[in-house]
Amino acid sequence: MPAYRSLFRPLAAALAAAVLFTSTPAAAAGKPAAAPTPAAAAGLQVPVEYYRLPNGLRVVLSRDTTLPTTTVGVYYQIGFRVEPKGRTGFAHLFEHMMFQGTPNLPKGGLDQIVSGNGGAINGSTRFDYTNYYEVVPAHVLESVLWVEADRMRGLDINAASLANQQGVVKNEVRVNVLNRPYGGFPWLSLPQYANTNWNNAHNFYGDLTELDAANLEDVKTFFNNYYTPSNAVLVVAGDFEAARAKAWITQYFGSLPARATPARPDITEPAQTAEKRASYVDKIAPRPALAVGWHMPERNTRDWLAMGVVDELLLQGDASLLRQRLVRDRGMSSSIDGGVNLLGNLYNYNGPMLFTAYLIHDASNTPDAVLGAIDSAVDEFKAKPPTQEDMDRAITTLRSGLYDVVGSSTRFGLVDLLASFALFDDDPARINRLEAELRSVKPEEVQAAAQRYLRRENRTILTVEAGAAPKANTIGGVK
Amino acid sequence: MNRFNHCAAWLLAATALFTLPAQAAVDLSKVPAVGTPKDFVLPARETITLPNGLQVSFIPFGTLPKVTLVASVRTGNIDDGAHPGLADITADLMAEGAGDRDGAALDRYVAGMGGSLGVGSGETQFSVSLDVLAERGPDALRVIADVLRRPKLPASELERLRGDMARNISIARSQAQTQAGEAFQSLMFPGHPYGQGMPSDADIAGYTLADVKQFVATQFGAARTRVYVAGSFDRAAMEAAIRAAFGDWAAGPTPTGIPSLPKAQLGLRLVDRQDAPQSTLVLGLPVVTPDHPDWMALQVANSLLGGAFFSRITLNIREAKGYAYSPGSGISPRTGSAVWAQNADVTREETANALKEIFHEVERLQSEAPPLDELQRNQNLLVGRLALSVSTRQGLVGRVAFLDQFGLPDSWLSNYISAVRAVTPQRLVEVMQTHLAPAKMSLVVVGDLNKVRDSVKALPQIQTLPET
Numbered sequence: 013m014p015a016y017r018s019l020f021r022p023l024a025a026a027l028a029a030a031v032l033f034t035s036t037p038a039a040a041a042g043k044p045a046a047a048p049t050p051a052a053a054a055g056l057q058v059p060v061e062y063y064r065l066p067n068g069l070r071v072v073l074s075r076d077t078t079l080p081t082t083t084v085g086v087y088y089q090i091g092f093r094v095e096p097k098g099r100t101g102f103a104h105l106f107e108h109m110m111f112q113g114t115p116n117l118p119k120g121g122l123d124q125i126v127s128g129n130g131g132a133i134n135g136s137t138r139f140d141y142t143n144y145y146e147v148v149p150a151h152v153l154e155s156v157l158w159v160e161a162d163r164m165r166g167l168d169i170n171a172a173s174l175a176n177q178q179g180v181v182k183n184e185v186r187v188n189v190l191n192r193p194y195g196g197f198p199w200l201s202l203p204q205y206a207n208t209n210w211n212n213a214h215n216f217y218g219d220l221t222e223l224d225a226a227n228l229e230d231v232k233t234f235f236n237n238y239y240t241p242s243n244a245v246l247v248v249a250g251d252f253e254a255a256r257a258k259a260w261i262t263q264y265f266g267s268l269p270a271r272a273t274p275a276r277p278d279i280t281e282p283a284q285t286a287e288k289r290a291s292y293v294d295k296i297a298p299r300p301a302l303a304v305g306w307h308m309p310e311r312n313t314r315d316w317l318a319m320g321v322v323d324e325l326l327l328q329g330d331a332s333l334l335r336q337r338l339v340r341d342r343g344m345s346s347s348i349d350g351g352v353n354l355l356g357n358l359y360n361y362n363g364p365m366l367f368t369a370y371l372i373h374d375a376s377n378t379p380d381a382v383l384g385a386i387d388s389a390v391d392e393f394k395a396k397p398p399t400q401e402d403m404d405r406a407i408t409t410l411r412s413g414l415y416d417v418v419g420s421s422t423r424f425g426l427v428d429l430l431a432s433f434a435l436f437d438d439d440p441a442r443i444n445r446l447e448a449e450l451r452s453v454k455p456e457e458v459q460a461a462a463q464r465y466l467r468r469e470n471r472t473i474l475t476v477e478a479g480a481a482p483k484a485n486t487i488g489g490v491k
Numbered sequence: 492m493n494r495f496n497h498c499a500a501w502l503l504a505a506t507a508l509f510t511l512p513a514q515a516a517v518d519l520s521k522v523p524a525v526g527t528p529k530d531f532v533l534p535a536r537e538t539i540t541l542p543n544g545l546q547v548s549f550i551p552f553g554t555l556p557k558v559t560l561v562a563s564v565r566t567g568n569i570d571d572g573a574h575p576g577l578a579d580i581t582a583d584l585m586a587e588g589a590g591d592r593d594g595a596a597l598d599r600y601v602a603g604m605g606g607s608l609g610v611g612s613g614e615t616q617f618s619v620s621l622d623v624l625a626e627r628g629p630d631a632l633r634v635i636a637d638v639l640r641r642p643k644l645p646a647s648e649l650e651r652l653r654g655d656m657a658r659n660i661s662i663a664r665s666q667a668q669t670q671a672g673e674a675f676q677s678l679m680f681p682g683h684p685y686g687q688g689m690p691s692d693a694d695i696a697g698y699t700l701a702d703v704k705q706f707v708a709t710q711f712g713a714a715r716t717r718v719y720v721a722g723s724f725d726r727a728a729m730e731a732a733i734r735a736a737f738g739d740w741a742a743g744p745t746p747t748g749i750p751s752l753p754k755a756q757l758g759l760r761l762v763d764r765q766d767a768p769q770s771t772l773v774l775g776l777p778v779v780t781p782d783h784p785d786w787m788a789l790q791v792a793n794s795l796l797g798g799a800f801f802s803r804i805t806l807n808i809r810e811a812k813g814y815a816y817s818p819g820s821g822i823s824p825r826t827g828s829a830v831w832a833q834n835a836d837v838t839r840e841e842t843a844n845a846l847k848e849i850f851h852e853v854e855r856l857q858s859e860a861p862p863l864d865e866l867q868r869n870q871n872l873l874v875g876r877l878a879l880s881v882s883t884r885q886g887l888v889g890r891v892a893f894l895d896q897f898g899l900p901d902s903w904l905s906n907y908i909s910a911v912r913a914v915t916p917q918r919l920v921e922v923m924q925t926h927l928a929p930a931k932m933s934l935v936v937v938g939d940l941n942k943v944r945d946s947v948k949a950l951p952q953i954q955t956l957p958e959t
Binding site for chain 1: 601
C-alpha cells in the first residue's frame, strides 16, 4: 500500500500488534548497519561514481543489474529542524506540495508515470533532509529523471492544492498522533523535552493551527530558498547504462540555474548539565510508557562511532542487554526498543541527536522501578568493556543488516545511505568503509563512550500516564 | 519437482500513456517517452519430499551471501480448541529455548548468525523463520528443527508471556483500526475462528503449560510441514542438513480441516470512540478465493477502485477532498475464504461525506467502463509490484507459500501476469457487478457516535443496512 509522504516511522511491534487492516505509511529506511567478517575480508563493495554538475547538483551513480529495476532518489538538505517559526510542520507540508504538479505536469501525472509504469514512489521529511524517491522498471528511468528535474525547476502552486494538502496532512497527524494511543511517543514528543534550541525542540509534525496558517507565499519562499541544485543530491542506483544516464542527467538537470541557499540557523544544542523529567497523560493509552533519551556525541567522532556499537549491544535485537534484562529477566514488557535517531539510523542525520530507549509497561511497575531496571542494565554495561564475542556479534549483525539494505528490491535503503554520505560527508563511497569503521572500534572505546554519554545529567526521562488504564486486569501484573 | 514458468513480466508493459517522442532539440517541458521493458525472470524452485512427508522447496536467488529459512506448519488458531489464542502463546513459549539452549543462549546464538528468530502463528499457518548469513544456513536450519521438535517450553516463562500478550492486546485494542478490524471480521465470519478476534484477558489467564504441551504434541509433524530455503546456499549441504534434522520426525496427525464457513452478516456496526477526531471506516464483503477464475480481474478492479494510490477512492477522498491521509482497499485471502475491504480514517466532520464519495466510486464502476489508459496504469502497477515483491528472499518465500497454502500450481504466478493484462474495461465492470456490489457490503464505523451517527445513518445506502 503506498500510503505516501510520511513523516511517520512504523512503531514498535507492541504498538502494531494485531492491526487487521493496515494502511501503513511507507516504511522509513530500516536500521541500517554495516559490513562483512573474515569470510569476505574486503567487505561489501558497492560501485560508487560521484560528481558534481556546474550548477552544484551532486550526483551519485551505483550500478547493479541483478534486478531490471532502477531506483532514483533526490535528497534536499532541508529537514524539519529548519522550518519557519510560527510554521511548525511546514517542511513536511511542503514535501506534500512537491507532489501537486508543475507547469509541465499536472497534479497526479507524477504518480501516473511512476506507478502507472509499474514502479513505486514516495517522499519523507526527516531531521536534516527531505527526500523524494522512486523505484521503476529500468526502461522508465529517463522519465523519472525528467520528473525530478521538472519539479526542481518549479511547482504549480495554487490555493486549491495547498488547502487540499493541509487537509491531508492534518489527517496524517490525526491518524498517526491524535487518534492513536502513544501517538508520537517518543519519536515526536521526546525531542521537544530533551532539547532547548527551538530548531531541535519544536513539534516537527506541526500544530494544526500552524499548519492551517501556511500560505502560498510560504511555499514559494521555502522552494526558492532550499530546493536548489546545490542543496541537493541525486542518486541513481540499480540497472542503467552509465553513459546514457549521465547524458540524461546533464540534459534534464544541467540547465537548472544555480541558486544560493540562505545561511543556516544555529542548530547546536547546549550541553545538558542536569537530568530532566517530563510526563503527560495520554487519554487513550491503556498502559503507562517510559522513554529515556541521552544526547549523542557529535557525528563522526570516535565516541559517536563507539555509540553505534553501544546501541547494537545494549538495545538492538533479542540478544541485547536491555532486552535481556527488562524483557526476559524482569518481564517488564515484551520489548524495549529505540536506538540512535528514531526516524532513521546512525548515519542519516547531521546535527544534535538522541539515543533513545523506550517501552510500554504495566501499571504494577512504577516509572521508578522501570527506570531502576534500565539504570541497572546500563551500569552493568558500563562496568566492563564488551567481550570479543559481543564485538563479533555486533559486527555480524551490522554486516547482515547492510546486506539487506543493499539487497532490498527497492534499494531505498541503499539510496538513503549514498545520499546521506554525499549530503553530509561529501563522500558517498564511505558506504564501502562502514565495516572497517566499525571494526576499528575497540572494546575499551565502547565502554568509555557509554560511560561518557549514558549519564544521568545527559538524559531526559519522559513518562506517559495511561489515561485509559484497563479496569480490572487480571494477569497483566508481573513478578 | 516443480518449476516456475519463466516469463517476461514487463515485456508487455510498454504503455501508450506517455509516448511523446524525444525531440532532437530537447523541449524540457515535455515528458520523455518510456523505453522498452526488459525481460523479468521469476526465480524457479525445486521441491523434494522426504519419506515422512516433509516437503522442502529450494529457491536459489540473488548474489548476496544471505539465506532465508522458513518452516511452515499447517496449524494455527483453527486448532485453538477451547482456548482462543493458544496457538499464539505456544509460539511465544517455543521461542524460549530449544534443544540444548535456553532462551538467552538461543537469542545469542541466533544473533551471532546475523539473524533473529521468528516464531508465530496465524489462523491456519504456523511458522518458524530465520534469515542469516549464508555460511550459517545449516546451523540455522538445525535451530528451526530444535524449535519445532525439541522446544523447552519452560514453565518459568509462561506467566511473563501471558502478561506480554495481555498488554499487547490491550494496546492493540486501544487503536481505532484494530477496533474496526475486529468488528468487521466478526461480521464477515460470525461464530467462526476467523471472526473470533484476539483473546480476552480471561482466555489468556486460562492458558496452562499442559495446554501448550498438548498443542505441541498434537498439532506438529513432518507431513504438515513445508520448509522453504531461499537465497544463497549450498544445495547439497542444505539438503543433507534438512534430512539429518527432520528425516526421523514422525509424520504426525493429519491437518485439521477448516470449519465450514458461515454466511457473512450484512450489517452496520457502529463502535463508539469518544472524542475521536477521525472516524475509522471499514466497508466490505466476502469475495472469491485465489483459485477462482475471477481472482486476477478482481485484483485489477480493486487496484483501480481503492487499492492504488491513483485509485478512484484515494484520488477522490484524499487528493480532491482532503478527508483522509491513507485510505486504501485490499483483498485478504484466508484458506477457504477471502474478503474485500476499503479502509479509511477520515475527518470526523466529513464522515458521511467520505462514505458518500466511497459509495459513489463503487457505484460508478458498476456500470461505467473505465478508460483504457486508466486500466493499463493499474495493470502495469500490479505487474510491477509483483516483480518487486518476488525480488527479495522473504518476498519470494511469501509468494511460494501463498501458492502452497491455496493449493495453486507454480504456473499460477505467470498466469497472473497474463490474466491481469487480459482484463478489458468491460470485464472489469462485470467483475464489479459480480463481486463488489454495494448492496452486499457491510460497514463498520469507529468514531465519536454522538457526532457522526445521525449523518451516517441518513445516507441512502445505509438506510437499508441493519444495525447489528
